[in-house]
Amino acid sequence: MSVYIKKLHIISFGQFENTSIDFTSGFNLIYGKNESGKSTIASFIEGILYGFDDGVRVRHFNKKQEIYRPINSYKYAGIAIFNKDGTDYRISRNFKNGEYEIYNLYTKEVVEAKASNLNYPGEFLLELPYEIYQNIISNYQAQESSDKARAKVVELIRNKDDYNFSASDAINILDNKLAEIGTNRAYTKPYAKTKAEIEEISSEILDLKSLRNETNKDFAKLYKNRDDIKNKSEKLKELKNARDAYRENVAYKNLEDEIKYKNELNYVDSELKKYEDLKIKENSTSDKKTENLSGKDLHKHYAFYILGSLLLIFLWRYFKQNYLLAIAIILPIMMIAIDKKDSNLSDDADKKYNDQRYIEYLKLINEREKILEILRVLENQDKTKDRSNIKQIQKLDIKDTELKIKRLENDLEELRKNNIYLERKLASAENQLNNEVDLVDKLNILEKNLKEMEKEIKAINLAKETIIELSKSTDADKKEFDRAISDLISTITKDKYSQISYDSELNPSIITNTGESLSIDKLSTGFYDQVNFALKFMINENKLDNFIIFDDAFINYDLDRLRLALFFLLDLANDRQIIYLTCHNREEEVLKNENIEFNKIDLEEI
Template identity: 25%
Template sequence: MKIVELNLIDFGKFHNQIIDFSTGLNVLYGENESGKTTIFKFIEGIFYGFAKSYLRTLRTTADYDKYMPWEGRNYRGSILFETNSNKYRIYRDFISKEYYIYDETTGTDISPELEGYSRSNLSFPGEFFFGIGSELFSKVFVIQEDLLSMEDQTKEILQDQLTQHSAQALESFSAYSSLQYLVNLKNEIGTTKAKKKPLGSLHHERENLLKELESLEDIRKEYEISISQLRALEEERELLEKEFSLSQTQALFEERSRLESAMNMKNNLNNEIKSLELEIKTSHLLNTVSDEEIDQYISNLHSLDRIKNDYDRISTAKKESFQRLKKLHSEFHLNKDVENRYKEIEKRYMKNKKLSKRIQYIFFFSILPLLMFLYSYYSGQINVFYISLVLLAAVILAVLLLFSAQKKLKDEIKQKTKSLVMDYDLPKLSTKELLQNYMPLHTDASSTSEYTLIQEQIEDYDLRIDHLIRQEDEKTEELRAFLFKIDKVDILTFEELENLKNREKSIIETCIQKKSLLKQVESEFDFTRLNYLRDLKLEKKDVEKFETINEKVRDNSTKISALKERISFLEPKLEQLLESTERVEELNVKIEYYNNRRKGIELAIESINLAKNNIYKNYIPRINNMLSTLMSELRGEGAVFKMGDQFNLSFLNSSDKYISEESLSSGTFDQIMILIRLFLIEEIFKDEFPLILDDAFIRTDQRRLGILLDYLAEISDYRQILLFTCQQREKELLDNKNIEYHYMNL
């Protein structure tokens, strides 16, 4: 068989992707996550439909959901392959669970013509063309890096394939199928504990019947005791019935209870009739009112709703305006404080500047006394000297006083500036920078105007609210006047008004019925005796005595009914005694038959297993010889490997001791498992089915990989090889060895 073309219409990450393969060795290179595994899963899915094996009901594997298309709603594809010189195309729609097998030459669907075809069997294409199930296909013909070891079920199927291959004289014989058939027969018979199977069901029925037979004697005794108890209870009942007679006191007590209940009913009926008569009167009066008055009433109802809505809206607006007014009032006083403090700082700052100028003037005018002092000092004029000295001392004193006042003023300015900055969270600036960059927050004309405007709005809202209240009072008075005409106090809604107007007839009928019932009650009961009965002051102890006797009678009746029911139940059980005994004898015969049949099946299973083990053990030496030869070549030194009858592996180490497969390196173990599978494929499956390897040589070194590639190239002369890899070294080795191959790059 040769796979010619894959058409991944919608599968996993691929959309309308066509991949062509050639005869012999095909190398498909792709980096991780490029879709290599998706491609060989597509091959498996087209042939086997992702259906779980060995299940009676249709179930899909996890791969069905895993490889849903990333884009698009379709989930389908096809494979073109060639076998026995004929080309076929398998088309599969994974969503609808439908598949078709076409003859590529004629384009016709040949599925129904194939032997064993069943549309419900999703695995049919693979089972027909490969002759094996999906489990064996994915475990043998697909070799993956992480799935090289074989599970127990795979080993069992391979052992069966070896048995079939050896038993050439019995071409139709399948040890695995025969064992499965015998095991199914054995399971169908079941065990004594499996109650749903024949043997267990019969055994369970017999056990129940034996228990029933054992209990029949107890049932007979219980029946006799029940009869005796029934007679005693019936005698007790006769005595109680003699005591059971209604006393006069009890009769009077019950009569009073009935009359009081009837009086309550009478009072309730009178109240209901009065209420209905009021409604009839209102309804009658309502019909005498003109339609214009009713329309006006309804209009007034609507007006009241509108007035209420306007009132709520204006009240909300007034509340919002009042909140804004309070905020403006607060801001006004806040800004006043800032303005006053700012002006005070500004006033002291200007005063400080004036002091500075005065000091400058004094320094300027101090030049004259200083010159006089110097002149008199050098000229010797004593009078002028003293005068100039006095003047100079006065100037110095004045300067000192001014400097002291200026320092005090500066400290005050600095303190007030700091206080203003801290209180109102202003930037930290000098007094000069503050006066230059931050003008006082005056209450501007716009704020004053807004304050006045809001006050006017609030006054307007008050006027409008007063007007709405007057309107509401007027409309309410009009409604009350209308209700007075129809003898109603509470305001009626439009729906209540309409209901009252239209229900006059039904109210009258109800009232008539209530009066009729009242008349019947008054005729049935003599209420004139009620006061008399109430005055009798009946003793409750007499009633309690009656109730005690009555309770005993009820209890006695309950026990008699239970005993009669139990006796009726026991009588048929006694009749079943003979029937149950005969049924137990029949069951013993059937149980013996199934036990003998089960022993025969177990003997047949043991014989087949013995024959199967003897047959496939003939292959063990050949597999061991092949493993030792090829592994010696791979290792570059002599190697002895042994594989047991359960595919368990061991090898001979340098100390001439056989070591289990757990001691092998992961790379060596992978190579051995690949060689075992290749041997089994060559021995068991003579048909030239394609072989798929998905990153199977990840843990194989360069030298051993070259030897394995030579072997694959050798078998690719008669078997198609699909080698999936994420590395370039396979391509490099094949090129160096001049081996022909078909290369594809994803």
């Protein structure tokens, strides 16, 4: 036994107020005269389970809600205890607004439920929608089924395990689902769009991987450049410190000038070697000049020549020697020639002094004197300075140092420019690479979705094949169901009607024992009730495991038919709870005459 009612406690509902009713799990006979509240109890059970929502998920005005609203009480509520699979559940309902609570009496916990679904307690306990409850669980006299309810019942009959299943509807749903997923050619549907997006993102990720490899190389270059910058900066600092120390120390400066002028002196001396001949001739000419007389001495020299010549002439006149005359004549001429020759020699020397080469020679001499003078001054100045580190100064090549500094500065400038370029390039790449994780995650999700779609497509196709195969056995199941109903109807009617079957819309087709086929409009009210009972009995016996409520369902039965129907219900009560409401004594008399035990609830006594 799956679900049965243990107790009802009506706080205020219709004419009942603070009323409790206990039930057994078997056959329960509720007796009450007309207007005593039998239908109220049936409606209370229905209201506890499904509220007043007529199975619709939107709350709206309901006729029953107003019919059973208490007149003399502001309360409009009730409680029921149900047992499901051995566990007791207490359901409380406020009928004013439909609010409810499902409480597990075993775990002492409230069952989670969606408040907006007023039908949930019935769906939770019975696992049935309101339409099935209304047409199968709760039976009324001359009860008619709505089209929606009939469709639900048809599905219940057709399917062994799921009352809400239609093979044709399922195939249509599955085909629609396949259409929603799409194929490779349906470019606007999820399947093709997902594949296209996977290809696009995969291409982007591949590009990003290439970019990351290039970025790693750029990072290596950047780090190497930074190391080079650090090393060269340290070297540059050392060279600049040496240069600055050289510039700032006066001893360094004097040494620099001393070296400079000594180098210049060496150069001048080397150049003067080219004028050695001028230096020698200059000395000899100076000696001859010293031997020559000055202008005043020259007159004396000439006077000596004249006096000597006159003396020779005098001697010639005295001695009459011709050679004396000749000498007197030749001597002045020879002396003049000699003087002229000396004069020519003097003129040639003067010409050499005025020669350009000689001028250059003199310039070098003057330059040398100046350098020597500067070196003497530097020597005098340097005597007051500290020359303890003169060896270090001598080792420093200031020009080479300046050249190295310049080269290092150029190298550092190029390295820094290259690093700026690399840093900008890496920053740009980093912005792109930041999307790689998101792209990979998105790709994983898309690939997962694609696999799920492929699985779903495969499952849908498998489901379609399975449904088609199972549908082939529907006719056999339907024939067996029709046979069971026919046997029941034949028994109830004492073989008056031998066969009954239902079409796809659950419309009965009746065959009499004479072979005549009867349409539904030719059936009597009593027989229609019998057909309706037979259908619901077979459904409950074969499809459901819940309590069943009968409210004057057999009022049109004669005593024999009622007796047979009650026997079927008693057999049914071995597996499920039966709640039978009546205003007649016939049911009680039949049960007592057969010595059958049952639970009687007299509404006059509560």
